[in-house]
Structure formats: structure tokens, C-alpha cells
Amino acid sequence: VQLVESGGESVQAGGSLRLSCVASGATQDIGCMGWFRQVPGLEREGIGSIDSDGITTYADSLKARFTISRDNAKSTLYLQMNNLKPEDTAMYYCAADGGGGCLPNYWSQGTQVTVS
Numbered sequence: 001v002q003l004v005e006s007g008g009e010s011v012q013a014g015g016s017l018r019l020s021c022v023a024s025g026a027t028q029d030i031g032c033m034g035w036f037r038q039v040p041g042l043e044r045e046g047i048g049s050i051d052s053d054g055i056t057t058y059a060d061s062l063k064a065r066f067t068i069s070r071d072n073a074k075s076t077l078y079l080q081m082n083n084l085k086p087e088d089t090a091m092y093y094c095a096a097d098g099g100g101g102c103l104p105n106y107w108s109q110g111t112q113v114t115v116s
Contacts, residue, residue: 001025001098001106008092008111015084015115021077021094021108032102033070033077037090037113045090047079051102084115 007019023030034049048058050068058066067080077094092111095104 001027001030001096003094003096003106003108005092005094005108005111008113010114010116011084013085013115016080016082017084017113018081019079019092019094019111019113021079023075023077023096026098027075029098029100030075031097031100032104033094033096034104035066035068035077035079036093036095036104037088038093039090044093047092049102050077052100081113084113086115088115089113 002024003021005019005021011017032049032051035047036044037047038044046059047062047066048068050056050070056068065083069078092113094108096106097103098106
């Protein structure tokens, strides 16, 4: 499974962004997909995940502003981010479980989101 994400850019506080993550390869075996982010020097933070049936889970601190969705027909995962804040600045990664479960074992290359 390969994951390629896009959509990261610099935005002003209060703005919105949508990240996309396209999966290729053995996509029929993908279970959960999720989003993570990391600031240099800090631990990676889980944003949330979505299973193959569309059931989502979120970090409590982010669920009011972030929405995860997926289009299985397009093998694409999305992260809609609203009311962005400077503290949302980070490298964002998507991940997938290529074995049908819910533990990430495939990762994207990351895309930078900068909020100023």
C-alpha cells in the first residue's frame, strides 16, 4: 500500500484546509485509515481515524474543528480542518492498516501545514 497526501499549505488563522490522502496498491485490504501530526521535537499526535464502514474517532481536543472522511471508491482519505490556529502548525501524515485492522502500518510522506 502506498499513501500520497496533498493539500498542505500556509494559511491564516481562522482559515480552513482540506488534506487528501490517496491510497494505491492493495487497497482492498485496507482497514482503518487515520491522520496524525507532528511538530519537530514533540511526539506524534493522533488526530483521528475512520474504519472501512465510515465510523470515526477523534482526539477530544480536535473533534470540534477537524473532520475525517473517506471515499472508498476513490481510495482516498480526507481531513477537513476548520478555524485553524497557529498551534495547528505541523507536519501532517496519513496512515493506513493494510491488513484490514486498525493499527497503522503504512504511512504517507507528510505534508506541511503552517498557520500564521
